[in-house]
Amino acid sequence: MGEGTFGKVLECWDRERKDMVAIKIIRGIKKYREAAMIEIQVLEQLGKHDKGGNRCVQIRNWFDYRNHICIVFEKLGPSLYNFLRKNNYRSFPIDLVREIGRQLLECIAFMHDLRMIHTDLKPENILLVSPEYVKVPDYKSTTRSPGSYFKRVPKSSAIKLIDFGSTTFEREDQNYIVSTRHYRAPEVILGLGWSYPCDIWSVGCILVELCTGEALFQTHENLEHLAMMERVLGPLPLHMLKRVDRHAEKYVRRGRLHWPDGATSRDSIKAVMKLPRLQNLIMHHVDHSAGDVIHLLQGLLRFDPSERLTAKEALRHSFFMRDHFRR
Incomplete structure (x- = not known):
């Protein structure tokens, strides 16, 4: 779906929830991993206070796969x-x-x-x-x-x-x-x-x-x-x-x-x-x-x-x- 210095974003099918999601896959480099961990922390904070979830993108999940932090988001439209x-x-x-x-x-x-x-x-x-x-x-x-x-x-x-x-x-x-x-x-x-x-x-x-x-x-x-x-x-x-x-x-x-x-x-x-x-x-x-x-x-x-x-x-x-x- 998109690419940047940090890595890339893929459109994926969530088999459990039966809908499309966007997964941001971070390059396995220390400074990008650190930024990703900050992003997860911020997203969780925002999600806790943004009750309707209609201001900032919603984080669904995250995991670490072979040194790549992967963050799962709701799928949205174009920038x-x-x-x-x-x-x-x-x-x-x-x-x-x-x-x-x-x-x-x-x-x-x-x-x-x-x-x-x-x-x-x-x-x-x-x-x-x-x-x-x-x-x-x-x-x-x-x-x-x-x-x-x-x-x-x-x-x-x-x-x-x-x-x-x-x-x-x-x-x-x-x-x-x-x-x-x-x-x-x-x-x-x-x-x-x-x-x-x-x-x-x-x-x-x-x-x-x-x-x-x-x-x-x-x-x-x-x-x-x-x-x-x-x-x-x-x-x-x-x-x-x-x-x-x-x-x-x-x-x-x-x-x-x-x-x-x-x-x-x-x-x-x-x-x-x-x-x-x-x-x-x-x-x-x-x-x-x-x-x-x-x-x-x-x-x-x-x-x-x-x-x-x-x-x-x-x-x-x-x-x-x-x-x-x-x-």
Whole structure:
């Protein structure tokens, strides 16, 4: 069903329960085994508190086979990333973004209440519960290829969060690098220590991606990434730039980002320059409720983690107060 650095996921038939399951088979390497044991511990904790089992993926069982930890999960639909990819990276309707965002934030609020930080939120780690979809006319299609006049929309907006191998319990001053690049918060890159708000930043990036169909910050290097953030969201606060750790000092000169002087190439500068401001980006893709979405995203994507909305605050935002979309 999928493959990653950790190993692979197979679709299997459970002969006792007479239904399909997904089994995550971990490579027999020490660090992956350790992450798998953390994941099992986290899943069992979450399962104990998530009574209806409708927030995070449910663990059915686990076993150790020839040095491979194997974790048995309920079988779910495709990841949001795979759904977008098969849909030629076309955006989701805003009502669907609202429902997915609501569930995602409910799940994060639930984890944060249990003192857990996911640290690797991205569309690959959010699965639709059902693989079913409908085809609807795509009026915004610019390509002329056959089939491009229709886009897929999931029949149900129900989602579940997966992959708790990087989940950590809250501690003081966590400084190591977390999150997949595109969804990594500025405080992580600048080495300022991170906590719950790093998950919230990732949620902001994911919601933009669902609205537009494409990842917001497509980059592979830190300075370019920070420059992209400034381009989309405005300047980084001085007090954050003043406190960068020694690894990140090279990105700052005289109290501001060392850009474009520090850029590795002309192409890098071009990549940053072609990015629009957040408001323009959203208005280009979202017809109704664009104002609400922009306001919510500005709260989720605040540079200063202490000023970022919490998951519970975000859930009270007017964007989520609209009519409930059918799940």
